[in-house]
Amino acid sequence: MQPYVNEIIATLPDDPDHPADVLIAEDDPIIAIDFEDRLLSFGVKHVRTVASVARALQEIERREPDFALLDVELVREKSFAIAERLTALKIPLVFVTGYGAEVSIPAQFAKVPRLQKPCPSDALEAALRTRKL
Template identity: 50%
Template structure:
């Protein structure tokens, strides 16, 4: 059964994360993510386009939840995933990779959104963000 995404922000679930970090190197995808996540009722959305930028944002103020594109320009986001896991911050991967060969075994239990994904799939991940492996 697919989740129904409410059109009315007042009808949004109260349990959305307050602050979401999006790690995405494609500006258009990042801006689309930001807009959609904000429409779901998330009050703060921060974007990083590299591992260094993401780690700096986490050090400045840890997010409630993060969405990590695996393949950034010339690096992978696994260093960010390690930091988030160490801080027990839930996160999900967003990827264009098919299959599980790109994922280290320690992340096999993490949710993955495959690009392209639907608005409903993103909503489902955010609605259930607390169960996205915080440890």
């Protein structure tokens, strides 16, 4: 499967409660589109979606996001290398997972917020509003 980058830019007024640029690492295109649509409806101006660790790291290098949503389990890899890079840059992030409490998160990320897939819109928006490292 070819890694992709989907970048969507909205023309909405700035909302100080939401990040302007969000990076999504999600390997399921349907879930990625759902996240994109909801983030844009909340007032996020730029949404970039990638499906692999390598593409996420390239996108971070190209332009640092203000916030990131990371699916823990990407195809054949975990997103922890992305989380390490974002943490080093002091960029807030949230893990999203369909595996709930069963997913193993390294101790260094124990305090990173998690959202259970499918996550309700109010929980996703709350994560954006309370973004802190």
